[in-house]
Amino acid sequence: MQLINNLKLIIQNISGFILKHKEWFIIGILLIISGVAHGYNMFHFPYYENDEGTYMSQAWSVITQGKMSHYTYFYDHSPVGWFLIALWTKLTGGFFTFGISVNSGRVLMLVLHLFSTFFLFKIAKKMTGSIYAGIFSVLIFSLSPLGIYFQRRVLLDNIMIFWLLMSLYFIICHRRRLLIVMLSAITFALSVLSKESGIFFLPVMLYLLFIQINKQHRKLGLIFWIIIFGIICSFYPLYALLKGELFPMGSIFDSGGEHVSLIETLLWQATRGGGDTIQYLKQWFYYDKFIIIFGVISTFINLLLGINKKYYRIVALLSLSYILYLIKGGLLIEFYIIGLIPFLSLNIGIFLWFLIDKINKKQLISLFLLVIFLFVLSKKLIDKQEIYISNQVIDQEMALSWIKKIFPMIKW
Amino acid sequence: MVSKKVNIVQSGVQLMNYNSSWFSTFNVLEYFFWFKSALHFFSKLGVTPLGGNTVFIKKKLMKKINGWDDACLTEDADIGIRLSTMGEKVRVIYAEKYVTQEETPDSIKSLIKQRTRWQQGFLQILKKKDWMEYPKIQQKLFAFYILGYPFYQAMLMIYILISLFMMIFVKLSVLTAMISILPFYLILLQYAIQIFGLYEFTNIYKLKFFWRHPIIMIFTFIPYQWILCFASVRAVIREVKGINNWEKTEHIGAHR
Numbered sequence: 001m002q003l004i005n006n007l008k009l010i011i012q013n014i015s016g017f018i019l020k021h022k023e024w025f026i027i028g029i030l031l032i033i034s035g036v037a038h039g040y041n042m043f044h045f046p047y048y049e050n051d052e053g054t055y056m057s058q059a060w061s062v063i064t065q066g067k068m069s070h071y072t073y074f075y076d077h078s079p080v081g082w083f084l085i086a087l088w089t090k091l092t093g094g095f096f097t098f099g100i101s102v103n104s105g106r107v108l109m110l111v112l113h114l115f116s117t118f119f120l121f122k123i124a125k126k127m128t129g130s131i132y133a134g135i136f137s138v139l140i141f142s143l144s145p146l147g148i149y150f151q152r153r154v155l156l157d158n159i160m161i162f163w164l165l166m167s168l169y170f171i172i173c174h175r176r177r178l179l180i181v182m183l184s185a186i187t188f189a190l191s192v193l194s195k196e197s198g199i200f201f202l203p204v205m206l207y208l209l210f211i212q213i214n215k216q217h218r219k220l221g222l223i224f225w226i227i228i229f230g231i232i233c234s235f236y237p238l239y240a241l242l243k244g245e246l247f248p249m250g251s252i253f254d255s256g257g258e259h260v261s262l263i264e265t266l267l268w269q270a271t272r273g274g275g276d277t278i279q280y281l282k283q284w285f286y287y288d289k290f291i292i293i294f295g296v297i298s299t300f301i302n303l304l305l306g307i308n309k310k311y312y313r314i315v316a317l318l319s320l321s322y323i324l325y326l327i328k329g330g331l332l333i334e335f336y337i338i339g340l341i342p343f344l345s346l347n348i349g350i351f352l353w354f355l356i357d358k359i360n361k362k363q364l365i366s367l368f369l370l371v372i373f374l375f376v377l378s379k380k381l382i383d384k385q386e387i388y389i390s391n392q393v394i395d396q397e398m399a400l401s402w403i404k405k406i407f408p409m410i411k412w
Numbered sequence: 413m414v415s416k417k418v419n420i421v422q423s424g425v426q427l428m429n430y431n432s433s434w435f436s437t438f439n440v441l442e443y444f445f446w447f448k449s450a451l452h453f454f455s456k457l458g459v460t461p462l463g464g465n466t467v468f469i470k471k472k473l474m475k476k477i478n479g480w481d482d483a484c485l486t487e488d489a490d491i492g493i494r495l496s497t498m499g500e501k502v503r504v505i506y507a508e509k510y511v512t513q514e515e516t517p518d519s520i521k522s523l524i525k526q527r528t529r530w531q532q533g534f535l536q537i538l539k540k541k542d543w544m545e546y547p548k549i550q551q552k553l554f555a556f557y558i559l560g561y562p563f564y565q566a567m568l569m570i571y572i573l574i575s576l577f578m579m580i581f582v583k584l585s586v587l588t589a590m591i592s593i594l595p596f597y598l599i600l601l602q603y604a605i606q607i608f609g610l611y612e613f614t615n616i617y618k619l620k621f622f623w624r625h626p627i628i629m630i631f632t633f634i635p636y637q638w639i640l641c642f643a644s645v646r647a648v649i650r651e652v653k654g655i656n657n658w659e660k661t662e663h664i665g666a667h668r
Contacts, residue, residue: 219611223604231597235590242586 026131027121034117034142037381039110040388042152047392048102051335052154056101059085074260075245076269078236080193081156084108100400105154112162113151117142119165120342126173127311128353132366136373137349143377145384146288147341150334156195157338163191164198165342167205168318176213178224184209185225189232196269197339200325204317211310237262275332284337287384290376295319295344298351305354315350319343418503419473420495422451423466424511430613435523436516437625438636441609447511451504459546459555460502461537462492466512473500484540485658486533493537493555497545508616520639525659527643528650531562535651565644572641603633 018025059082061070068079088108095101120141121134128134141147151158167187174180188205192198206222213221240246240262244255248264284292299319306313322340326332356365381387424447430440447463454460467488477494480487496502517523537543543555575595578584584592607626614621650656 220605220608223608224601227601227604231600238590238593239586242589 023125023131026135027118030121030135030138030142031114031117034138035110035114037142038113038148038151041390042106042110043099043103044391044393045387046149046152048100048396049153049155049335052102052105055082055085055154055156056095056105058082059089059105060095060101062086063090072260075240075262075265077156078193078196080190081159081195084159084194085154100397102154106152109152109154109158112158113142116162116165116342119169120346122169122173123165124346124349127315128350128357130353130357132356132362132370133349133353135349135370136352137345139373139377140291140348141342141345143381144288144291144341144345145380145387146284146291146337147345148387149287150338151341153335155335155338157197157335160191160195160198161339161342163187163194164201167191168208171205171208171212176217176221178217178221181209181213181221181225182228185228186232189229192233193236195339197322197325197336200321201318204314204321207317208314211314270330272331273329275334277332280332280334280337283334288380290380291341291344291348295340295348296323298347299323299344302347302351302354305351312350312354315343315346319347418501419470420462420500420502421468422455422460422462422492422502422504423468424448424506424508425463425466426511426513427516428513428617429515430610430619431622431625432516434628434632435520435636435639437610437629438606438632439516439523441606441613443514444609444613447504448506452506454558455502455504457551457554458496458499458501458548459543459551459558460492460496460504461486461489461534461558462495462502464488469495481540483656484533484536485529485656486537489533490537490540490542493559494542497542499547524639524643524646527640528646529659531565531644531647532651532656534559534562535647539651562644562647565641566648568637569641569645572638599634603629606633 058069058079061067062079062082063086067073073079085105085108088111089095089097089104092098092104092107095104098104098107117138121138124137125131125134164187167184170180170184170187188198188201192202206226209222209225210218237246243259244257245259246262247253247255248261249259296319299316302312303316303320306316319340322343326336326340352369356362356369359365425443426447427436427440427443430437451460451463465488469491473495477491477498481490484490492502517526538556538559543552543559546552546555578592606629610625610629611621613619
């Protein structure tokens with residue numbers, strides 16, 4: 001009898017503790033789901049893409065050669081992304097801690113993905129006041145086969161999204177002190193310096209700051225944000241200027257000699273065409289129709305709802321900014337979709353909550369929906385089970401060991 | 413004084429003639445930032461160098477600390493420091509309607525004299541070591557920072573010379589060059605804050621914001637700092653030499 005009473009007491013204590021820290025437990029569970037969905041089989045699927053190798057080797061060059069790249073660095077991308085990779089390999093004991101060097105980058109992507117998951121949950125929760133919106137958004141973000149396929153890869157876009165979500169998290173979820181405004185500016189600048197496409201979010205960021213900071217401090221906050229953002233971004237052209245590589249050869253400001261040029265590369269990147277939109281759309285649809293179709297629909301509905309709800313407006317605008325970037329023409333690469341996935345998820349999650357919020361018995365409906373949701377998402381993952389069982393890198397690994405074998409004189 | 417249960421009230425003092433000379437704009441802004449913002453922070457921290465007028469102190473307190481120190485050039489700041497080491501709270505009020513409106517010195521010469529006097533006064537308070545009585549370590553550090561400010565400003569003069577020399581004659585590696593540009597960025601930030609302050613100032617007092625001011629200030633911001641540096645250097649020299657006479661500031665009399 002005594003024992004049973006004791007047990008009861010313990011259970012009560014535990015459940016009391018869980019209820020008290022409900023949100024943290026939910027976050028914990030979501031992180032586990034997200035981590036497993038992302039991490040399981042991530043060294044075997046998808047195959048190593050050449051960009052992944054590029055960024056790993058540029059990180060290697062930063063550490064071992066003190067240079068931006070092992071080839072002539074021609075400002076193809078700003079370097080913050082592979083600085084982060086370099087830092088990561090320093091912290092984790094080198095490039096080969098997890099096998100092939102790209103694997104090390106993939107572990108970093110997992111870590112960043114977990115952070116992104118956390119930020120996304122917090123943002124959705126703050127915007128709606130409901131944990132369900134957070135749960136829905138995060139589950140779509142983490143369990144979409146389309147997401148998993150690209151989020152596993154060592155790509156600058158994934159790093160950009162990590163910084164961007166952090167920046168949004170600061171201004172949306174914290175009291176708007178000057179320090180927070182500064183942190184948001186710094187992280188957004190890092191996002192843009194990780195991958196230039198982040199700049200397309202700048203108008204929404206400014207608008208978000210405008211409505212988030214109260215009227216009394218608005219001007220000062222905006223001035224601070226813009227200046228700090230500008231200062232950090234300016235280091236990139238400043239570096240080029242100091243190296244005499246800012247202006248194109250033969251231009252009036254040219255310092256002479258034969259060299260690459262930041263401005264020249266930027267112009268080239270901006271006018272570069274290519275990429276088969278239809279082909280990519282097919283590929284995206286193959287992995288996940290649902291997130292794209294439902295996500296875009298939710299975006300437009302949220303935009304309408306946003307007429308008198310500021311956060312609905314913001315999520316819709318975030319998603320629309322990037323859609324505009326994707327359809328603006330010019331170069332499109334399949335993995336550019338990475339920048340859209342968190343915002344499509346956020347739009348769906350928040351729109352679903354809007355529907356639930358209209359009905360009585362919210363708890364019950366939410367839980368019911370959650371079950372259906374998990375069912376649908378796992379169904380999709382089962383359809384795309386190659387994510388978890390196939391080994392796409394085996395040929396690449398064999399090729400690598402063959403090369404090692406025929407060049408025994410090189411110290412590997 | 414009665415309702416908030418404090419024994420000391422510092423009300424705002426504000427220079428007004430922001431448009432009468434190139435340096436008056438900055439001088440006005442210094443008062444604006446000091447009385448509208450900085451003093452509030454000082455009083456929250458409990459380290460409050462009081463201003464020269466529109467200060468109200470209870471008589472019993474004045475008796476308790478034996479009044480002003482007539483040997484100190486900035487006896488107002490001195491009494492503020494001494495009172496706040498005793499744990500006295502200072503209520504700072506900046507209400508646009510009730511600030512004491514004043515004017516800037518009429519010439520650069522008298523501005524320098526005034527600044528020299530203030531800076532020397534602060535150094536004197538620093539030397540008197542009353543601030544060592546503060547109970548908390550952060551209060552001590554902060555008092556040391558505020559009172560020693562003239563000294564750092566004088567050092568800045570040396571820094572300016574070094575940086576001018578380096579700009580022209582020294583070749584640095586790219587990384588070092590990038591780090592060494594940071595002070596420039598801070599100046600940029602300072603400049604932007606000045607413009608913002610000017611906008612707020614004119615807005616609050618319903619004065620006209622001239623768009624030429626920000627443009628002029630690009631060129632005058634640094635020279636104004638040089639003037640302050642120069643005054644600080646003078647103050648340090650005078651203090652070291654033991655010259656202690658009062659160089660009176662002349663005013664134009666626009667707000668009498």
